[in-house]
Every structure is written in C-alpha cells, then in structure tokens.
Amino acid sequence: MKFFILVLLLFSNYLYADVNQKLFELYQKGMYTEACNYGYSFFARNEHNEPFVSLVGFACLKADQIDRLSPVMSQLTQTPDARSNSAYFALIVMQKKLLMRALYDNQPIQNLKFPTSTYLLSKVFDLYVQNPKKNDTIKEYQDPSNLRQSYKLYTIQINDLKSIAIDEYYDKILTVHHVY
Secondary structure: OHHHHHHHHHHHHHHHHHHHHHHHHHHHOOOHHHHHHHHHHOHHHHOOOHHHHHHHHHHHHHOOOHHHHHHHHHHOOOOHHHHHHHHHHHHHHHHHHHHHHHHHHOOOOOOOOOOOOOOHHHHHHHHHHHOOOOOOOOEEEEOOOOOOEEEEEEEEEEOOEEEEEEEEEEOOEEEEEEEO
C-alpha cells in the first residue's frame, strides 16, 4: 500500500510539473488565449502556486480576457511579487470598469488619479481621462509618445453583452481590434 501511495505522489508531481511547463511554453510562444484557457483548466489544482497563477493572469491579460482576472487576483497574496501582480491586474480591471461606466452611463471620471501602465487599456484610459470627447461616439486619440500610433475607443455589444472596443492604428492603418 505504501508503494502505491508513493507512486501516486510521484506521478502527481510529474503531472504538476508538466502542467507548469506546458503553460510556460504556450506563453513563451505567444499563444496567450491558449495559455489562458489551459491555465484556467488547471487553476483549481494550482491556485496556491503563485508563479502559475501569475502566469495565467498575464496570459489572460495579453489575450484581452480581463474578466478572468478576478479569481487570479484573489489568489496572489503571499509574496511581494504576487501582491504586486495582483495590484496590477486590479488596476486594469478597475480602469475597464470605469471606462465602461463613463461610456455607457455618462459618469465623469476626469478627476480620478490612477497609476499608469503600458498596457493598452491603461494608456487609453489615461487619454480618455485627459480628454473624454463627450460628444463623439467614437473617441479618437493620438499616442503622445508615438505620433504614428492612434486609437479609437467606442462601445460595442456582442451577444447582448455590453463591452468596449479599442482599435489600434499605425499610420492610420488598423493593426489590432480589442474587445474588453
């Protein structure tokens, strides 16, 4: 019986190592949607593994699946790096929620001060706070650090779910369409 338990423990450790490695490989290959989905399928078994949970969070963030960050944030509590990642994810989620409230409910957010980040939603949030363009259905912004880069922010509904969209342009050519 002891031998069976030992074999079972060794096999489960091998599976956990394999799960971590596969998640890391998907992330490294830039397959963020796949990494987010894969990480979520093993999330319950790895919820106390903060490096795993952080990597799932960053994969979901890069895949524009911001709504999946809430359970990730709540698990990142034990180390300074984990708490820093949790705060970063919370910032992005809060900025999304505030932008949705501003765009759908016409609630002002101009007086709010938040840390800045290089994440696209955070950049556009900062541009919106500086100039909300209330009369424009589609809000167009120029990136102050790269004049060839611009963004369009607008509301969108997909399957009756209210969302926001950000289109990235380079030299006035659409490069990426994001839906949050």
